[in-house]
Amino acid sequence: MPNKMPEHLQKEFIKLLKEGDEQAARRFLVEHLKEFPQETQDAIIMSFVEEALGKSAEEAKLIADFQESGLREIDELEKSKQQLEEKKKMIELKESM
Amino acid sequence: MSIEKYGLNLKEQNKKENPPEPKGPDLQTILQDSEQSKLFGAHLNEKGEHDLYIRFTKGESDASDVKRLNDKVKEFNTITRQAEELSKTLDINSLKQILEASSELGNIPHTAEGIRDVFRLRLPELAIRHPSEFKKISNTITFQADARKRANESDEKVKAFCDKFHIKEDDKVLEAIQRGDQKALEAIVRPALTRWRKFFGNSEKTRTLINKELDALPDSRTINGHLLELEGARKSIGDTLAFTITRNDMMRKALIADIKGETPEQGETDMSAMELMKAMDEKSVRQKYEEFKKVKQNRQKYGLDGNNPQEDRAREDFSNEYFGKTTKGKKGFFVDSIFAKLFFPDFIKNFL
Numbered sequence: 001m002p003n004k005m006p007e008h009l010q011k012e013f014i015k016l017l018k019e020g021d022e023q024a025a026r027r028f029l030v031e032h033l034k035e036f037p038q039e040t041q042d043a044i045i046m047s048f049v050e051e052a053l054g055k056s057a058e059e060a061k062l063i064a065d066f067q068e069s070g071l072r073e074i075d076e077l078e079k080s081k082q083q084l085e086e087k088k089k090m091i092e093l094k095e096s097m
Numbered sequence: 098m099s100i101e102k103y104g105l106n107l108k109e110q111n112k113k114e115n116p117p118e119p120k121g122p123d124l125q126t127i128l129q130d131s132e133q134s135k136l137f138g139a140h141l142n143e144k145g146e147h148d149l150y151i152r153f154t155k156g157e158s159d160a161s162d163v164k165r166l167n168d169k170v171k172e173f174n175t176i177t178r179q180a181e182e183l184s185k186t187l188d189i190n191s192l193k194q195i196l197e198a199s200s201e202l203g204n205i206p207h208t209a210e211g212i213r214d215v216f217r218l219r220l221p222e223l224a225i226r227h228p229s230e231f232k233k234i235s236n237t238i239t240f241q242a243d244a245r246k247r248a249n250e251s252d253e254k255v256k257a258f259c260d261k262f263h264i265k266e267d268d269k270v271l272e273a274i275q276r277g278d279q280k281a282l283e284a285i286v287r288p289a290l291t292r293w294r295k296f297f298g299n300s301e302k303t304r305t306l307i308n309k310e311l312d313a314l315p316d317s318r319t320i321n322g323h324l325l326e327l328e329g330a331r332k333s334i335g336d337t338l339a340f341t342i343t344r345n346d347m348m349r350k351a352l353i354a355d356i357k358g359e360t361p362e363q364g365e366t367d368m369s370a371m372e373l374m375k376a377m378d379e380k381s382v383r384q385k386y387e388e389f390k391k392v393k394q395n396r397q398k399y400g401l402d403g404n405n406p407q408e409d410r411a412r413e414d415f416s417n418e419y420f421g422k423t424t425k426g427k428k429g430f431f432v433d434s435i436f437a438k439l440f441f442p443d444f445i446k447n448f449l
Contacts, residue, residue, distance in 0.1 A: 010440055017436060029435065030201050040439055042215045046234070047435050048202055049212055052195040054237045057244035059353050063341055064244070064251040066356055070338045071254055073297065074331060080304050081327045088320045095317070 009035060121174030124166055140173045140225045142407070147400055173225070180220035183235055186242050187213050198346060229417070230438070255338050264335045266343055274345050286351040289337045296330055389415045416441040 009032055016025040029044050036044065127133045141150040149165060152158050158166065192209035196202050207215070224231040259265070273281040307323050340352060389395060390411060399411040416437050 013436070013440055026201060030204050033205060042219050043439055044435065045205055045207065045212065045215055046219060047438070048199070048205070049192070049195065049216075050234050050237050052199050052202060053191070053241040056191065056195060056198075057237070057241035059349070060241075060244040060248040062353060062356050063349075064248045066352075067251045067255050067338060067341050069297070070293075070334050071251075071258065074258065074334055076304060077327050077331050077334075080307050081324060081331075084307065084320050084324055084327070088317055088324075091317050091320070 006035060121170075121178060124170050127170065127173070136177075136222060136225050137170070137173055140176070141169055142398065142410075143225065143228065144169065144172070145398065147397060151400075176224050177221040180224040180231065181217065183238055184213060184217040184220050186238055187216055188242065188245060189213065191241065191245060227413075227417075252342055255342050259335065259339050259342065262331070262335055264339050266339055267336065270340065270343065270348070274343070274347055277347070279347050279351065282347055283351045283354070286340060286348075286355055289333075289340065290352075290355045292333055293337045296333055386412070386415050389418065412441075413438075 012032075013025060013028060016028055029048075033041055033044060122130075122133065127137050138150055138154070141147070141153070146165070146169065149158075149162055149169075152162055153166065189209045192212050196205075196207075196209060196212075220231065220234070223234065267285065269285055270282065273285065307327075340348060390399075395411065395414075399407040399414075
């Protein structure tokens with residue numbers, strides 16, 4: 001990983017960290033991206049993308065779990081419906097006799 | 098067909114099915130490229146072959162060293178090839194979606210293709226110099242690719258279900274999307290999901306009750322009542338499922354916000370780098386760093402016994418170990434990892 005950080009950027013970033021303002025620290029990285037050495041720029045971009053990929057995967061998984069639970073329940077409902085319809089046919093047949 | 102010919106055919110077939118892995122550059126080729134050469138040196142160092150590395154750079158390698166070096170070249174090629182393959186699995190559409198959805202990444206002057214190029218360029222270096230970091234990124238990329246595949250399959254099943262029962266997207270949903278009205282969308286999604294949860298809470302009970310009644314020979318009126326009940330439940334589930342195939346970022350946000358509301362956040366126990374920064378002083382960091390360097394293995398790895406000391410690398414590893422452990426599992430502290438990776442090694446350089 002890169003190791004040559006412009007001093008003023010380093011100081012400013014650490015100041016934001018000490019203040020505990022994560023959002024400001026994130027904004028700082030994006031706004032000053034071009035001022036960092038190329039390797040650092042790439043590392044920052046990769047970290048943002050890695051985080052976003054992880055988030056997008058979690059969300060995709062959440063939606064897929066939700067869909068699958070719904071589809072499983074629909075299957076169960078269909079089975080119950082089928083049983084009811086068979087029973088209904090039997091009763092109707094019995095009644096017609 | 099003769100056995101020989103059959104054997105040849107099998108060989109041909111094997112070649113087609115399992116093509117031999119590309120060999121990659123040999124030692125000479127690596128040495129001719131200054132970047133590759135440096136990276137190979139880093140690989141030797143990472144693998145604890147510091148002495149071999151020193152003899153190699155001084156031109157003092159003997160025959161057994163050359164054999165070991167060639168083995169290390171194979172290992173090096175395998176790792177860099179894996180890293181290159183990994184960058185190819187990054188899906189351009191997913192990267193585009195991420196760029197569109199993230200205000201931060203949206204401000205970064207890169208296209209999806211540009212981002213993939215950054216990964217293609219940097220992953221081999223990361224795999225060699227920072228294997229644990231590489232493993233983490235590799236896991237995320239693989240996890241995302243698997244999740245995407247599963248989401249696509251699941252979407253297809255829901256679409257097929259909606260087609261079968263002629264379930265269409267709600268007009269109110271489409272209108273809200275058209276107006277860009279996130280609040281209106283959430284106002285439609287929230288009650289639907291509340292009904293969904295309520296239904297799931299009662300669903301098993303309802304089915305058990307129906308099964309019991311089936312055993313007790315019900316009349317057709319009771320059965321018709323249950324059929325209506327089941328039909329209503331299917332419609333309710335189906336309508337809500339139809340939300341999930343609306344390919345729209347606003348809808349996705351509304352759904353995720355509501356579904357996530359049920360899932361508790363985890364891993365909120367460790368101290369963050371920011372808190373650590375507040376708590377620590379130069380003396381304690383210097384002390385910790387000296388302890389880190391004292392370990393015999395560390396001294397050998399970074400050449401701290403005298404030969405070409407790699408203090409920069411030692412500081413990076415110290416930083417990763419120090420912050421990697423304290424912030425592990427903590428959510429919402431993304432800048433901590435940036436800090437540990439990029440800033441801390443330089444920061445401590447000022448006073449170590």
